[in-house]
Amino acid sequence: MTAAAVELTPRQRTWSSFRRNPLGMASGIVLILMALVAICAPLIAPFPEGYGTDTSQPPSAAHWFGTDDIGQDVFAQVVWGTRVSMAVGVSASVLAIVIGLLIGVSAAYFRRLDTPLGVLVDLSLSLPVLPLMILVAALAGPSVRTLAVVIALFSWPEVARVVRSQALAIVPMPFVSAAKVVGGSSLWIVRKHLLPGVIPVVGVSVVLTTSRAVLAEAGLSFLGLGDPGSWSWGTILHKAQQSGALASAWWTTLFPSLAILLLVLSTTLLSVAYNDARNHRSDT
Amino acid sequence: MRFFGLRLARGLLTLWFAVTVTFFLVRLLPGDPVLAVADPNMTEELRQKLLADFGLDKPLAAQYLDYLGQLVQGNLGMSFRQSIPVTTVLMERLPWTLILTMSAMVVTIALGIPLGVLAATRAKGWLDRVIQLTGVTAQSLFVPSVGIFLMYVLGVWLGWFPIGGAVDLDATGFGATLSMLHHLVLPCLSLVFIQLGGYVLTMRTTLIDALGEDYVSLAKSKGVRPGKVVWKHALRNALLPTTTIAGLQLGTLVGGAVLTETIYAYPGIGRAIYEAVGQLDFPVLQGAFVLLAAAVVVANLITDVAYGILDPRVRTS
Numbered sequence A: 001m002t003a004a005a006v007e008l009t010p011r012q013r014t015w016s017s018f019r020r021n022p023l024g025m026a027s028g029i030v031l032i033l034m035a036l037v038a039i040c041a042p043l044i045a046p047f048p049e050g051y052g053t054d055t056s057q058p059p060s061a062a063h064w065f066g067t068d069d070i071g072q073d074v075f076a077q078v079v080w081g082t083r084v085s086m087a088v089g090v091s092a093s094v095l096a097i098v099i100g101l102l103i104g105v106s107a108a109y110f111r112r113l114d115t116p117l118g119v120l121v122d123l124s125l126s127l128p129v130l131p132l133m134i135l136v137a138a139l140a141g142p143s144v145r146t147l148a149v150v151i152a153l154f155s156w157p158e159v160a161r162v163v164r165s166q167a168l169a170i171v172p173m174p175f176v177s178a179a180k181v182v183g184g185s186s187l188w189i190v191r192k193h194l195l196p197g198v199i200p201v202v203g204v205s206v207v208l209t210t211s212r213a214v215l216a217e218a219g220l221s222f223l224g225l226g227d228p229g230s231w232s233w234g235t236i237l238h239k240a241q242q243s244g245a246l247a248s249a250w251w252t253t254l255f256p257s258l259a260i261l262l263l264v265l266s267t268t269l270l271s272v273a274y275n276d277a278r279n280h281r282s283d284t
Numbered sequence B: 001m002r003f004f005g006l007r008l009a010r011g012l013l014t015l016w017f018a019v020t021v022t023f024f025l026v027r028l029l030p031g032d033p034v035l036a037v038a039d040p041n042m043t044e045e046l047r048q049k050l051l052a053d054f055g056l057d058k059p060l061a062a063q064y065l066d067y068l069g070q071l072v073q074g075n076l077g078m079s080f081r082q083s084i085p086v087t088t089v090l091m092e093r094l095p096w097t098l099i100l101t102m103s104a105m106v107v108t109i110a111l112g113i114p115l116g117v118l119a120a121t122r123a124k125g126w127l128d129r130v131i132q133l134t135g136v137t138a139q140s141l142f143v144p145s146v147g148i149f150l151m152y153v154l155g156v157w158l159g160w161f162p163i164g165g166a167v168d169l170d171a172t173g174f175g176a177t178l179s180m181l182h183h184l185v186l187p188c189l190s191l192v193f194i195q196l197g198g199y200v201l202t203m204r205t206t207l208i209d210a211l212g213e214d215y216v217s218l219a220k221s222k223g224v225r226p227g228k229v230v231w232k233h234a235l236r237n238a239l240l241p242t243t244t245i246a247g248l249q250l251g252t253l254v255g256g257a258v259l260t261e262t263i264y265a266y267p268g269i270g271r272a273i274y275e276a277v278g279q280l281d282f283p284v285l286q287g288a289f290v291l292l293a294a295a296v297v298v299a300n301l302i303t304d305v306a307y308g309i310l311d312p313r314v315r316t317s
Helices: A010-019 A022-039 A074-109 A111-125 A129-140 A144-153 A156-170 A174-181 A186-225 A233-243 A250-278 B002-028 B033-037 B044-053 B060-072 B086-091 B094-121 B126-139 B143-157 B173-211 B214-221 B226-248 B250-263 B269-279 B282-310
Strands: none
Touching: A010 A022, A010 A250, A022 A074, A022 A250, A074 A111, A074 A144, A074 A156, A074 A186, A074 A233, A074 A250, A111 A156, A111 B002, A129 A144, A129 A186, A129 B002, A129 B250, A129 B269, A129 B282, A144 A186, A156 A186, A174 A186, A186 A233, A186 A250, A186 B143, A186 B250, A186 B269, A233 A250, A233 B143, A250 B126, A250 B143, B002 B060, B002 B282, B086 B269, B086 B282, B094 B126, B094 B173, B094 B226, B094 B250, B094 B269, B094 B282, B126 B173, B143 B173, B143 B250, B173 B226, B173 B250, B214 B226, B226 B250, B226 B282, B250 B269, B250 B282, B269 B282
């Protein structure tokens, strides 16, 4: 390494090695494009509703992704679905990260809380989550907000476990004891010393939690627990399943499936690339 | 013995936690459970009678104890829609889910180990890169998408396998077994697809680590054939983390089974869940979760015991 490279801050070094990873950069661009589609959905296609005249048409110039059994444009459904799928994925993930951060840091810092919180996390992680989410979503009634809350409610333990193990490595550090000795309040120590230490790990966690949340949303909507007033990729698949189009009209299922794959795969590859870039030993 | 006792206690604690969480979620969430079975315009008298029939007029603590007492006797309540016990509904579905998930697990392990070995022994080569990238991609797949794809290509297009149900009703004897296996192929393959990535990637990493250990260098310098070093010496140790993965992936496997059964109209617990969602049959949903949680606890106990037998160290620590 040259002298100039050594002077870079860790953040700059991470960025410069991230930029050299083509898969990571491509994933980032795909995610930005999908976010743009989600934001600009009304400009791209009209909201799919009502009945159309061209029913169950394969893809054509007029309907890029074909039409479903009641004549709605599948392209418009996928575009509007991007909105709900991404919104639920991101908000569920943010909520799960906040809860996971709070629980993980408290477990690591307040020794007395560690055992009960650890047992809680362990128990939650060993339960089959999807059937539990189904039960709660069915009871609470289907809506976009229900989906986000339910998914977050059962996704935080993963985050809490990662945060706790990272925070446990920081708590015994001399600067934490020093902060205690000079009379720093617990809240101040957590904010000033623990949070900055666990944030890099949380960065990877955000991405992975989002992709898992997107899959969970798709699964719940596929089973018929989606918001009846809006479109998501899972809802499109659910309608195809109900109308019997699964085995006949391939276009009604292929395009939403590709959208899910594209979003989840690019978030996963982005987190892998970020991890590699942060791990500076690997690029020497 | 102490090790197995602790594991058993842990399993029971998990089960109690699952049961308690669902009980309180169902009772404390907004929504009148009686509304789900009856007309919203019913008289107050009828409503009270229904509440009493389902035991919903007692204090919460009494309801909870009742529920636990009933559970211990294997009673999961009555299905709202079908007016038969939930246990009856689910017990006839359980064998199908067990067949599906267990066959998927066996096939995944049978494919995952050789693929992991292949990637690890050619680490950093192009084959390794391909296997790794495929593994990551496979983990990003949405189960119903895989199911629909396989159904379309192998079922509808090529016509090799049936696309729905679990067995031909008019087949008998050996023919019935064959028909069952024939129906099992597509749902099982869908689950294998999404599970395989995790196994292969773990196998690869642990085997690469194991191949760097001293005992491997020793075996090599003694002149043991390279193939034998991998399969006999290193693999044995790399199998341990794979056992852990099997336990960790149980949740994914169960979730995947729910979605796969829905696609293929496979008559397991998952399909029962899908039907219960459509009919808002909460006792069935609750019972299905409790039953699946119990299955996961039992399967986890089995992997723990297997781990204990494979690696004597964990029994003493």
